[in-house]
Amino acid sequence: MRGERKYLIVLLLAFVLYVIIQIFNPKPINWTISLAHEDKNPFGAFILDQVIADVFPTGKVDRSYITMYEQQDTLRNNQLILTTGYYPDEQDLDVMLEHVYSGGNVLISAHVFSPLLEDTLNFTVADYIFDADFMKNLENSDSSYIHFVNPALPVAGDFSYQRNNAYRRFSEIDTASMYVVATNDLGQPVTVRVPHGNGNLYLNTTPLAFSNLYLLYKENREFAAATLSMLPDRPLHWAEYYMQGRRESATPLRYILKEPALAWGYYILLAALIIYMVVESKRKQRAIPVIKPLRNSSVDFVNTISSLYYKRKNHRSIADKRISYFLDQLRTKYYLPQNLEGKPLYEKIASKSGHSTEEVETLMTAIMDVKMKREISEQELKNINRYIEEFKL
Template identity: 30%
Template sequence: MNSGLRRYLMIGGILIVGYLVIQYFKPKPTNWAPTYLSEDKIPFGTYILRQRINDILPNTTIKTVQSAVYNNLKEKPNGQSNYFIIASNLKVDKLDYLEMVKYMQSGNNIFIAAFQIQGVLLDKLKLQITSDFNFQNKRKYPINFVNPSLKRELDYYFDKGISGQYFSKVDSTRAIVLGKKQDEFANFIQYKFGKGSLFILPNPQLLTNYSLLREDGLDYAAKALSYLPKAETLIWDEHFTRPNTKDSSVLRVLFKYDELRWAYYIALFSLVAFIVFEIKRRQRIIPVVERLKNTSVEFVEVVGRVYYQQRNNRDIAEKKVNYLLEYIRTKYRLKTSDLDQEFKASLINISSVSADIIDELFEEITYLKAGQMVKDQQLIRLNKLIEQFYKQDQ
């Protein structure tokens, strides 16, 4: 190996190592995904809220649950409690709603902070949520409380569009407006159910790390959560935010990381492309296969033509009579060696065939056994009587 090539290889190796070191130590980009998980320290996690919740609700025990709302409220702890849900998307079905109403009527309270609410909850409360969100997130919307003791002289302003949600439709006969956006649209409301209440905040990002790191955000969150009365327990529901930990898919590790997921997609696409091109290049011409003929039908037609051409009526009649007698022996366990009156009486009693048909049929059989010549009309009559016997004996 000459010195020039060795120099180029050394420079190339150094550059590759340097690139790998830079990629390893470069700062990770900020994750702006709204997870609302209590252990996440990213901007839209709820780590700070979980750590400081007892500053707002002192002497309250935090109980984390991950089951459906119906199950959690059915198994609620003893004593007064508050139920807290923060999520991007909340879906409440009829059973959940009925259990929520019973829970609140008994003196407990529910606080919901969700960006999107689905199910029966909006219909029951006659609510409609609208957003002024824009992709640049540059506009700051002023929000404030309605209660004079909580309302700040200077409105709260938040960037990133985290206060852009509001209620465009509110049932004024039931809802109590606790906060407004731009001093016009309700963005924090309360519904009373018996001894308890339901609080709904359509801007859950106001309770995340990004907001609570600011003095304004911390003050707003504290005032909003202060509407929850003192209770022994705060039930923190993670059912709508916690990923399914019971995923047993063999591909769960691949889909957990973006790099592995894309590697899987590329490999799958390459395999499909390879199969398509290989089939196109190597596939042989598919021969035309003629449909199989029904040889049974042809056989019957041939046998029928032979009997018709030979005109052997006696042979046909004897075969039909033998088949009939075999049928009687098999079904009724009668001896057919003597076709006397006793035999006919027994057959009439145990079968469902009329006596007239049996008498006429056995007259023809007796005539046949006498060795007389069988004409076409006699064969046709014998065949009709046998068919009537089978039909009535069903």
């Protein structure tokens, strides 16, 4: 026991030491694109979440992790979607377009839009960063600039972004129904307005412009603010489902597994417990006695009763019970009505059992012959039993 205690103490100290080292180690920067309102990493949207209420001073800002289709009866006037890829299904897209048509305003910022939306509004989105022939003609291939085309907007000038974070643009648009709001340094549209019914749909191809990294860079916050200000000053709903999916409820274990140091400590602790249990079980496990199951006496009882009937040569009584049990099985399995008999009954049984009508009629005739006799022989009992056995239910 003393040796085991030393082993556990050493293991526990090693576990605590590892967790402390990991907690106080500087965490590496997480460059994952999340655009989540609580994420403080470069490509999170924590800063946007803190300042977005200033853009809509008289309107309430809230968020959810469900589709527009699921909240179609309670949709707010303004809808904001930030995601790397916007892929609604047909019903969800219909609800969104109907909301805009009835006077709502929706801003969708995404690198990629679903082919369903592109076909519906007649536009395409593409990138140019992988086109070597195109890139070599750029004087500055590292930086891209975005500016608004409407000089009446309160912001002016170029907003700078790293080119590999702002390389998506509208390659084709329907100029009859779409209006360019902002372009990149190549003169290609990156934000368009699509009037639809009584509302407007705004599409943008640079979602990272709303991330923490670029809201803190120079004056880029003005681009995000001006883009959001195209929506009227009304309640805004941030639909995070299209980037985050359905958020599950937070639990202490979920938090532990999300933090690398705590997660590794948790796994080490589990592994140690498993090893300890395996070692202890081999040392202390007792032999498990074999317990014979209780004997089923029902079969013996049935054999005894059947032998009694058979020895007394009460063949008619045995046949009646055999027939009654068979007919009850037949009606129960095939749901046969009680008032059905004769030819209609035979056809009903044949259609449900897979037997021919002639087979059913032969069986029923043999049963009626037995029922009409006061006494039957042993051979007749065997015959009717054979008929019933061969008629597979």
